[in-house]
Amino acid sequence: MVGVTEPVLLGIVIATALAFDFTNGFHDTGNAMATSIATRALKPKQAVILSAVLNMVGAFLSLTVAATIATGIVDANIVTLEVVLAGLAGGITWNLITWLFGIPSSSSHALVGGVVGAVLAAAGTSGVLWTGLTAKVLIPALVAPVVAIIVASIGTALVTRFTKDVPEKDNDRMFRWGQIGSASLVSLAHGTNDAQKSMGIILLALIAAGAVPADSGVPFWVIFSCALAMALGTYMGGWRVIRTLGKGLVELSSRQGMAAETSSAAVILLSSHFGYSLSTTHVATGSILGSGVGMKGASVRWSVAGRMFAAWLITVPSAALVGAVAFWIDDAFGGGTLGSYVVFGLLVLVSGLIYLASRRKPVNHANVNDEWDPVEDKEAYIAESVSVHRPEKMKVKRKELKRSKRRAAKREAAELARLEEQARLEAERSLHEPLEPEGQRAPRKDSGR
Amino acid sequence: MNEYIEWGALANVLIVGILVGAGLPALFALGVRILAAPGARNEAGKVSTARLVGAWACFGVVIAAVAGAIYFLASGGH
Numbered sequence: 001m002v003g004v005t006e007p008v009l010l011g012i013v014i015a016t017a018l019a020f021d022f023t024n025g026f027h028d029t030g031n032a033m034a035t036s037i038a039t040r041a042l043k044p045k046q047a048v049i050l051s052a053v054l055n056m057v058g059a060f061l062s063l064t065v066a067a068t069i070a071t072g073i074v075d076a077n078i079v080t081l082e083v084v085l086a087g088l089a090g091g092i093t094w095n096l097i098t099w100l101f102g103i104p105s106s107s108s109h110a111l112v113g114g115v116v117g118a119v120l121a122a123a124g125t126s127g128v129l130w131t132g133l134t135a136k137v138l139i140p141a142l143v144a145p146v147v148a149i150i151v152a153s154i155g156t157a158l159v160t161r162f163t164k165d166v167p168e169k170d171n172d173r174m175f176r177w178g179q180i181g182s183a184s185l186v187s188l189a190h191g192t193n194d195a196q197k198s199m200g201i202i203l204l205a206l207i208a209a210g211a212v213p214a215d216s217g218v219p220f221w222v223i224f225s226c227a228l229a230m231a232l233g234t235y236m237g238g239w240r241v242i243r244t245l246g247k248g249l250v251e252l253s254s255r256q257g258m259a260a261e262t263s264s265a266a267v268i269l270l271s272s273h274f275g276y277s278l279s280t281t282h283v284a285t286g287s288i289l290g291s292g293v294g295m296k297g298a299s300v301r302w303s304v305a306g307r308m309f310a311a312w313l314i315t316v317p318s319a320a321l322v323g324a325v326a327f328w329i330d331d332a333f334g335g336g337t338l339g340s341y342v343v344f345g346l347l348v349l350v351s352g353l354i355y356l357a358s359r360r361k362p363v364n365h366a367n368v369n370d371e372w373d374p375v376e377d378k379e380a381y382i383a384e385s386v387s388v389h390r391p392e393k394m395k396v397k398r399k400e401l402k403r404s405k406r407r408a409a410k411r412e413a414a415e416l417a418r419l420e421e422q423a424r425l426e427a428e429r430s431l432h433e434p435l436e437p438e439g440q441r442a443p444r445k446d447s448g449r
Numbered sequence: 450m451n452e453y454i455e456w457g458a459l460a461n462v463l464i465v466g467i468l469v470g471a472g473l474p475a476l477f478a479l480g481v482r483i484l485a486a487p488g489a490r491n492e493a494g495k496v497s498t499a500r501l502v503g504a505w506a507c508f509g510v511v512i513a514a515v516a517g518a519i520y521f522l523a524s525g526g527h
Contacts (some may be wrong), residue, residue, distance in 0.1 A: 061523045135454065154467055155470060159474045162478035162481075174485070181511075262470055263470035264470075266470030270466050270469065274458045274461045275458055276458035
């Protein structure tokens with residue numbers, strides 16, 4: 001690397017891009033593997049290992065890297081290394097926050113949001129191509145889940161109709177294989193699509209810093225480190241997101257899981273084939289919802305889904321805000337090396353804090369499949385208990401609970417007293433057995449009580 | 450074609466998506482049904498050859514589709 005300008009800044013951008021790749025991997029494991037884990041087609045550990053390997057293979061599979069980020073969304077002339085760094089900081093922060101809350105949200109949208117925010121801070125509103133942003137990011141976010149819900153619900157309806165009189169055991173045995181196959185395809189597609197983004201960013205940074213010529217291909221170490229970072233992230237497993245996708249939305253059977261995952265794979269691949277890219281996360285979530293819609297008797301927790309949609313709507317603005325703040329901080333410290341150090345340090349600090357917050361209620365491979373805790377979703381739980389007529393499951397006021405407990409205690413005490421009295425009378429009667437007249441007194445005493 | 454939504458591409462994704470994304474699971478389910486529906490096994494507990502061929506024809510199409518998808522990914526179609 002001769003003639004590199006600002007080597008430290010370059011190093012920091014590369015490290016941050018790899019960190020983003022890592023969060024991307026572990027945030028999106030659920031898209032491919034949540035259904036297989038929830039239906040126990042694969043053990044949680046097996047699933048993340050499989051997904052990690054396929055992500056790695058996928059990253060090497062195709063090397064047509066677009067050396068651009070956010071093309072057609074922001075003015076390419078404004079994208080400097082500082083902007084990229086701030087954008088990455090926004091993307092990483094939003095990925096970690098949504099992970100903390102167990103919400104699957106699109107990593108690519110987070111990145112785009114971060115870059116948009118940084119560009120806004122750097123160049124004002126003229127730097128953003130608003131039509132491109134709407135057409136390529138905002139509207140597809142609304143369209144993707146709808147398309148996936150339609151496809152997956154039709155698929156699930158057909159599958160359950162065809163196999164309704166097949167014994168449950170045979171269904172599970174065979175559909176689990178189908179599930180593993182389709183989930184693997186989603187993992188592979190994710191590896192090829194998303195690892196390219198970080199590769200593109202690093203390549204851009206290298207070109208900008210003059211470390212490689214402008215028409216350079218992607219150096220092998222870039223491909224390798226991106227693939228490795230993503231695979232590591234996937235292996236860590238975003239268990240919180242996996243849990244929400246696999247258990248929170250719909251109680252999945254292996255038939256539903258297979259239909260959902262095939263629909264995801266088909267919609268993701270077709271959308272890139274027809275040049276209308278849809279986010280993997282949005283498609284996968286929509287497919288899982290669709291598998292609940294298409295199955296008779298399955299219930300969908302729409303309140304969880306609603307929270308998710310809300311998160312998708314604010315993904316771009318929130319990541320943009322973080323990106324903008326990161327750029328301002330960078331700028332306040334004079335940009336360049338010092339500013340980048342500060343931004344990087346803050347990013348590490350924020351990530352550490354979010355990690356600490358996550359330790360308070362850890363989700364891991366051991367408890368990822370636990371029953372969906374009603375406390376996590378009060379409304380749906382109450383709605384469910386009303387619909388199945390189990391009023392005792394509904395929330396009661398503490399005061400009423402106390403009162404009824406007191407009543408129960410009083411009843412119990414009275415019952416105990418009555419039993420004692422009876423026993424005493426019994427004993428008395430047997431004592432006075434030989435004296436007839438006195439024995440007659442006993443019933444009178446009893447009625448007097 | 451609208452400035453904000455590419456209706457043509459979207460319609461393609463939806464229609465082909467339904468054909469492939471719902472059709473393949475349905476085909477797989479058909480294969481499962483041929484193999485394991487009540488009455489698929491004879492008295493000896495064996496599945497007849499005709500049923501095996503039918504089922505694997507279904508699974509074969511599904512496997513071919515997966516192979517096609519991997520080829521699509523490898524050829525840079527993303």
